Amino acid sequence: MKIxxxxxxxxxxALAQVKGSLSGNVEMQGRQVNNSDEAKNEFAQxxxxxxxxxxxxxxxxxxxxxxxxxxxxxxxxxxxxxLLKKKEPIPYLAPGIYSFPxxxxxxxxxxLVHTDTGRSSETEYIITNLSYEWNYDNRFAMGRLNIxxxxxxxxxxxxPFNQPTGLTTLNQxxxxxDGFNTTFFVNDKHxxxxxxxxxxxxxxxxxxxxxxxxxxxxxxxxEKLQFDYVAGEDxxxxxxxxxxxxxxxxxxxxxxxxxxxDFTDDKxxxxxxxxxxxxxxxxxxxxxxxxxxxxxxxxxxxxxxxxSERFLPAEYFIAIANQYEIHPLIKxxxxxxxxxxxxxxxxxxxxxxxxxxxxxxDIFGSIPMVKSSSNDxxxxxxxxxxxxxxxxxFF
Amino acid sequence: xxxxxxxxxxxxxxxxxxxxxxTKYAETQIRGDRSSSKIQMNIETPxxxxxxxxTSDVEGKDFALSTIDSPAKEKxxxxxxxxxxxxxxxxxxxxxxxxxxxxxLSSWMGSDFTNDDILKASSMNEDYTHSFGADxxxxxxxxxxxxxxxxxxxxxxxxxxxxxxxxxxxxPREYHYYDKKNNLKRILTFSEIKxxxxxxxxxxxxxxxxxxxxxxxxIIYKDVKFNVSFKKDHFTQKNxxxx
Numbered sequence: 001m002k003i004x005x006x007x008x009x010x011x012x013x014a015l016a017q018v019k020g021s022l023s024g025n026v027e028m029q030g031r032q033v034n035n036s037d038e039a040k041n042e043f044a045q046x047x048x049x050x051x052x053x054x055x056x057x058x059x060x061x062x063x064x065x066x067x068x069x070x071x072x073x074x075x076x077x078x079x080x081x082x083l084l085k086k087k088e089p090i091p092y093l094a095p096g097i098y099s100f101p102x103x104x105x106x107x108x109x110x111x112l113v114h115t116d117t118g119r120s121s122e123t124e125y126i127i128t129n130l131s132y133e134w135n136y137d138n139r140f141a142m143g144r145l146n147i148x149x150x151x152x153x154x155x156x157x158x159x160p161f162n163q164p165t166g167l168t169t170l171n172q173x174x175x176x177x178d179g180f181n182t183t184f185f186v187n188d189k190h191x192x193x194x195x196x197x198x199x200x201x202x203x204x205x206x207x208x209x210x211x212x213x214x215x216x217x218x219x220x221x222x223e224k225l226q227f228d229y230v231a232g233e234d235x236x237x238x239x240x241x242x243x244x245x246x247x248x249x250x251x252x253x254x255x256x257x258x259x260x261x262d263f264t265d266d267k268x269x270x271x272x273x274x275x276x277x278x279x280x281x282x283x284x285x286x287x288x289x290x291x292x293x294x295x296x297x298x299x300x301x302x303x304x305x306x307x308s309e310r311f312l313p314a315e316y317f318i319a320i321a322n323q324y325e326i327h328p329l330i331k332x333x334x335x336x337x338x339x340x341x342x343x344x345x346x347x348x349x350x351x352x353x354x355x356x357x358x359x360x361x362d363i364f365g366s367i368p369m370v371k372s373s374s375n376d377x378x379x380x381x382x383x384x385x386x387x388x389x390x391x392x393x394f395f
Numbered sequence: 396x397x398x399x400x401x402x403x404x405x406x407x408x409x410x411x412x413x414x415x416x417x418t419k420y421a422e423t424q425i426r427g428d429r430s431s432s433k434i435q436m437n438i439e440t441p442x443x444x445x446x447x448x449x450t451s452d453v454e455g456k457d458f459a460l461s462t463i464d465s466p467a468k469e470k471x472x473x474x475x476x477x478x479x480x481x482x483x484x485x486x487x488x489x490x491x492x493x494x495x496x497x498x499x500l501s502s503w504m505g506s507d508f509t510n511d512d513i514l515k516a517s518s519m520n521e522d523y524t525h526s527f528g529a530d531x532x533x534x535x536x537x538x539x540x541x542x543x544x545x546x547x548x549x550x551x552x553x554x555x556x557x558x559x560x561x562x563x564x565x566x567p568r569e570y571h572y573y574d575k576k577n578n579l580k581r582i583l584t585f586s587e588i589k590x591x592x593x594x595x596x597x598x599x600x601x602x603x604x605x606x607x608x609x610x611x612x613x614i615i616y617k618d619v620k621f622n623v624s625f626k627k628d629h630f631t632q633k634n635x636x637x638x
Binding site: 025129224285328360 | 443445471479487490491494495497501505632
């Protein structure tokens with residue numbers, strides 16, 4: 001009897017230390033999309049005007065113990081449009097842009113993804129996060145992780161595990177990656193992350209999991225100067241890169257460089273490298289300015305189906321993003337993106353209205369103003385002109 | 396430049412005649428060396444209102460960590476400031492982003508307070524020089540006007556702040572903020588003085604922008620703890636991302 005009482009007391013004491021929480025968001029989005037002549041003529045995209053509907057949501061769960069926690073996120077996305085109908089030999093390519101990032105698990109070992117495909121719809125149930133984290137003097141995490149670092153909002157080559165969403169109309173989206181992460185807080189100035197990840201989705205699973213061994217470090221030279229470095233092997237390429245950030249009194253400037261060797265196996269490839277420079281300033285209490293410009297070496301071996309692997313449909317680019325708060329409940333964002341080599345120019349406008357404490361709406365539009373006549377970057381050709389609205393609620 | 400004047404303030408006695416001492420006293424009372432506060436913020440206009448709840452931890456002038464407790468849309472969003480470096484952390488995306496220190500100027504969550512106000516980056520005592528102004532009687536109470544001007548090397552948003560300080564408890568009741576062109580831009584009023592851990596503290600702060608008289612933001616301090624012993628790693632990126 002005594003033992004039973006002690007067990008009960010110990011259990012209730014342990015349970016008292018456990019904290020759980022659930023949160024999430026749901027979003028409805030509708031847009032009208034208009035095709036271009038280039039996509040019709042050169043990529044057999046034989047449609048003029050279509051409607052595209054997207055319903056998506058996240059359900060976050062968290063269980064916290066003394067020094068550790070278990071976290072999860074279920075992401076559900078239902079897309080509906082005639083553009084989702086099957087088409088041979090070249091499928092409709094535009095939906096890959098509207099639901100970017102299409103691939104919600106960037107380094108996938110455990111399936112944890114279920115897709116229902118209808119005649120003109122697609123529903124995905126994806127666990128984008130399911131991880132155990134132990135916080136001791138340092139930090140250890142395992143499972144499906146969200147790996148987010150790097151200052152780029154439009155182009156962030158330093159982080160191959162999470163694509164930037166600065167040019168999309170989606171938010172609250174984070175990609176998962178399967179594996180282990182250990183973070184060493186070396187001292188106040190230096191943090192070092194080790195990742196061991198797996199991936200079996202790159203070219204179809206052939207029984208061999210591609211390994212990712214990755215180091216990401218952050219080092220603060222001075223209060224104003226911070227240095228990030230990455231090195232490792234990922235998706236059969238060796239990669240090496242860095243980011244340098246400098247804080248001015250009233251602004252911030254940063255530079256990223258990433259070099260990727262050709263494939264470590266015998267598949268045809270060539271080295272890739274990316275570079276970017278960014279500038280960020282709050283001009284006054286309402287107006288925020290960001291500039292990003294850079295270079296992305298085009299992959300000559302890229303196919304139509306792999307457009308989304310390197311998101312930017314440009315080689316040399318400049319992007320300016322302004323966010324202005326015209327009212328505490330209304331924010332306007334205007335982004336102009338241009339490829340300085342071939343003239344490709346894309347404009348994105350998003351107006352966000354806070355309707356209630358936990359509800360907001362977006363009205364958005366995007367127009368490819370200029371498309372290159374060359375075939376150096378075919379991804380440009382499939383970009384459509386869109387106007388849409390979305391409604392988002394949080395709980 | 397110090398201005399000496401006979402000015403009785405019971406709380407600090409003879410030191411009340413020294414404007415620097417008076418300013419330091421008021422800041423020590425309100426800010427303390429280390430404090431942790433539970434705050435409710437109400438943003439109000441004739442057409443809409445919004446309420447947020449925040450936990451704000453501050454250590455000296457160099458360290459601050461704020462966490463949004465509600466609403467759900469922003470819950471868990473944290474901001475860490477270490478000197479002039481700032482980071483935001485969005486736990487649902489596991490995303491930590493370094494933000495420009497110029498963001499201190501920006502409005503905090505659409506309110507009339509700035510990040511600088513919430514993260515307490517500037518110090519009235521250290522970043523401004525002080526001089527006494529006129530004696531004022533308002534609503535039957537006696538006040539002393541104190542003019543605070545930004546020091547040459549300080550990086551503060553407001554070049555001039557005029558305070559209306561109570562002669563009774565030496566705490567400010569109003570701050571008038573002026574821009575570079577000497578235009579009055581906003582007024583912050585302090586009321587509902589209570590005592591927390593031996594500190595006299597105004598628990599209601601109301602910010603009124605002068606370019607829009609129909610709008611205001613009120614901060615209610617639900618609880619304030621002074622002389623808090625924060626963990627060694629409280630104001631670190633490790634703690635920022637442990638949510």
